[in-house]
Amino acid sequence: xxxxxxxxxxxxxxxxxxxxxxxxxxxxxxxxxxxxxxxxxxxxxxxxxxxxxxxxxxxxxxxxxxxxxxxxxxxxxxxxxxxxxxxxxxxxxxxxxxxxxxxxxxxxxxxxxxxxxxxxxxxxxxxxxxxxxxxxxxxxxxxxxxxxxxxxxxxxxxxxxxxxxxxxxxxxxxxxxxxxxxxxxxxxxxxxxxxxxxxxxxxxxxxxxxxxxxxxxxxxxxxxxxxxxxxxxxxxxxxxxxxxxxxxxxxxxxxxxxxxxxxxxxxxxxxxxxxxxxxxxxxxxxxxxxxxxxxxxxxxxxxxxxxxxxxxxx
Ligand code: SF4
Ligand code: SF4
Ligand code: FES
Numbered sequence: 001x002x003x004x005x006x007x008x009x010x011x012x013x014x015x016x017x018x019x020x021x022x023x024x025x026x027x028x029x030x031x032x033x034x035x036x037x038x039x040x041x042x043x044x045x046x047x048x049x050x051x052x053x054x055x056x057x058x059x060x061x062x063x064x065x066x067x068x069x070x071x072x073x074x075x076x077x078x079x080x081x082x083x084x085x086x087x088x089x090x091x092x093x094x095x096x097x098x099x100x101x102x103x104x105x106x107x108x109x110x111x112x113x114x115x116x117x118x119x120x121x122x123x124x125x126x127x128x129x130x131x132x133x134x135x136x137x138x139x140x141x142x143x144x145x146x147x148x149x150x151x152x153x154x155x156x157x158x159x160x161x162x163x164x165x166x167x168x169x170x171x172x173x174x175x176x177x178x179x180x181x182x183x184x185x186x187x188x189x190x191x192x193x194x195x196x197x198x199x200x201x202x203x204x205x206x207x208x209x210x211x212x213x214x215x216x217x218x219x220x221x222x223x224x225x226x227x228x229x230x231x232x233x234x235x236x237x238x239x240x241x242x243x244x245x246x247x248x249x250x251x252x253x254x255x256x257x258x259x260x261x262x263x264x265x266x267x268x269x270x271x272x273x274x275x276x277x278x279x280x281x282x283x284x285x286x287x288x289x290x291x292x293x294x295x296x297x298x299x300x301x302x303x304x305x306x307x308x309x310x311x312x313x314x
Pocket of ligand 3: 052058061
């Protein structure tokens, strides 16, 4: 018998959440969703979880297994077992309020998806028939089109844990679906809005959403694609874009990152308030002996760095 530890919560009965253990004889090939169903149907009918398609299509069965978001119907339980304890810990998705047991409230998730205006904007040519795309054009939005809105990426995003204003990986992946759409006429307007605080530049590039996403949507890669479009469209008047440009300029010219100019260039030379905010940080670094050297040793592989940039430019 294996142990399935499930985080239970029912505010009508008890204020706090707690773990309850169930003993289950795991059958080869059973998914985690099969196991949850077996517990609900044969051991405790009060256990509450969501499901519909059982085929990794509807996106409704997202839970955390051993601390990481996953689709319960997509993972075989035996591969989730902690070999030392012969157990699986199941919790509700993170970064969302819990309604009951494994069921979370997606309200803020959907509000953020709405915020990126997830519909085609094209006023110029009212179509008499469908607007078609070439295979090459569709390839640019193929991956983001596969999102099933399961919330796994949203659950495990590190930025959302500390900043609930961040749009989050799912909404940004959805935004790329339209930023990259050859039929959409609002690309500039979209990337301007997505470059505001809470948008693309607040992502910390941790890559967790790529690990968690059960589909090719893989939000972090989509966020990078929006960043590229924003830079190409000249949307540079924000800390994130300036940071990326300063980083690139420094590495391209010297092969090294100049950590003295990076914060100043990221903030912007005319941003007096922002620059003044850097002063206490600089002083603390000075006192702790953490200020980077003004003159770096030259980079030994500068020619290789330049060659890489040349190839990228081409
Ligand atoms: S890569 Fe960005 S969006 Fe994805 S989980 Fe990390 S911080 Fe969140
Ligand atoms: S991007 Fe991936 S993990 Fe995020 S909601 Fe869509 S399918 Fe789920
Ligand atoms: S039940 Fe539909 S995705 Fe798992």
